[in-house]
Amino acid sequence: MNLEVARTGGFAGISRTGTVEVDDTVGGALGEQLAALGAHDPRPDRFVYRLTLGERTVTVGEHQLPDELRELVDRALG
Amino acid sequence: MRHAFVPDYLLERVRAMDDAHCARCADLTLEHDRRFRATRGAQSLTATAVASGKPWEIHDAEHGTTLPGRLVRSPGDAATGDDATDEAADGIAAALAMYAEVYDRDSFDDKGADVLGTVHYDQNYDNAFWNGTQLVFGDGDGKAFGRFTRPVDVLGHELTHAVTERTAGLTYEGQSGALNESISDVFGISLKQRLLKQSAKQADWLIGEGIFLAGVKGTALRSMKAPGTAYDDPQLGKDPQVGDMKDYVDTSDDNGGVHTNSGIPNRAFYLAATAVGGSAAEGAGRIWYAALTSGIGADTDFAGFATATVDAAGEHADDVRKAWQGVGVTAS
Numbered sequence A: 001m002n003l004e005v006a007r008t009g010g011f012a013g014i015s016r017t018g019t020v021e022v023d024d025t026v027g028g029a030l031g032e033q034l035a036a037l038g039a040h041d042p043r044p045d046r047f048v049y050r051l052t053l054g055e056r057t058v059t060v061g062e063h064q065l066p067d068e069l070r071e072l073v074d075r076a077l078g
Numbered sequence B: 001m002r003h004a005f006v007p008d009y010l011l012e013r014v015r016a017m018d019d020a021h022c023a024r025c026a027d028l029t030l031e032h033d034r035r036f037r038a039t040r041g042a043q044s045l046t047a048t049a050v051a052s053g054k055p056w057e058i059h060d061a062e063h064g065t066t067l068p069g070r071l072v073r074s075p076g077d078a079a080t081g082d083d084a085t086d087e088a089a090d091g092i093a094a095a096l097a098m099y100a101e102v103y104d105r106d107s108f109d110d111k112g113a114d115v116l117g118t119v120h121y122d123q124n125y126d127n128a129f130w131n132g133t134q135l136v137f138g139d140g141d142g143k144a145f146g147r148f149t150r151p152v153d154v155l156g157h158e159l160t161h162a163v164t165e166r167t168a169g170l171t172y173e174g175q176s177g178a179l180n181e182s183i184s185d186v187f188g189i190s191l192k193q194r195l196l197k198q199s200a201k202q203a204d205w206l207i208g209e210g211i212f213l214a215g216v217k218g219t220a221l222r223s224m225k226a227p228g229t230a231y232d233d234p235q236l237g238k239d240p241q242v243g244d245m246k247d248y249v250d251t252s253d254d255n256g257g258v259h260t261n262s263g264i265p266n267r268a269f270y271l272a273a274t275a276v277g278g279s280a281a282e283g284a285g286r287i288w289y290a291a292l293t294s295g296i297g298a299d300t301d302f303a304g305f306a307t308a309t310v311d312a313a314g315e316h317a318d319d320v321r322k323a324w325q326g327v328g329v330t331a332s
């Protein structure tokens, strides 16, 4: 399955999008991780990530991303 | 990095900042002296007491994300030779000096708080931010973006997020978020023009000038004079900023387009600053600062802030009202 990533905001305000393929085991864990992310908490100049995995879409600030999720997101954006 | 020569304006900027920096250090030392005496009677100052009154510190994240990182420069230290460290030190010192000298504000909290800045944050990091505690700067990706410490207005912009947080506390989404963004650009550009000794009419009104590396089709990240014209590049796309209320972008991206719609109040400030005349910092900047600190609420919208600036404008009220009308915003 694919994790679709859209990054908006940041000081420059320049958007980027990308996709990373994950296998079903990782995808299952990822789905749980996305569900556990708190509500979006806007902060000045932090990147805003919209993450879509299957039917689920969540929006969070970069400061809300756990390290391993951040690595995955960076890979998606290349 | 591309440092074949040092242009005159940059040398001038560095000289201006050194002066401002020294003046600020002297001010803070005196202030600390006064406080120390007040609490400790007539005892003489010790070296330790003076050293603890540091108004800023620069740390190095060494390309990691742990904050604040290793302390690399404090007031009184010589330049380190590391561009990001020295740009952050000079820019933060100059921003503190502007707030003290023009707006009579003692650091971001108006109580003389130390300003912490961290450079070399993360890898290929195309961003800078205030995290509620300190300032953080990336080095850019080395392809499209260079160091975020290079344009001094970025330093002023980030410190101003701290000022806004401690004053109006504008909620960072929708119109109040775009105002929050714009206020950071307003005092960032005021700092840049002050260091370049430019009047509002002479200035180029570009935010983030010099941050793009060779090959990018663009001069800066934003234009306050002509929002939407700063860059148009095959890789990065076109500058999406708008400069009139009729073009306001409704989106869920970027907290409601805070970096896009900020072009509207940005251009209002450009129009006001050129109408009021003189320098942006000392002319329209004083009006905007008075409005920001006038007790406006966290959810203030463009029209509400326009009203606050007209109310604070005194003899320039008509100029300011017209500036907002010029971007389609009516002050009540």
Ligand SMILES: [Zn+2]
Pocket (backbone or CB within 6 Å): A011, A044, A045, B157, B161, B181, B184
């Ligand atoms: Zn900002």
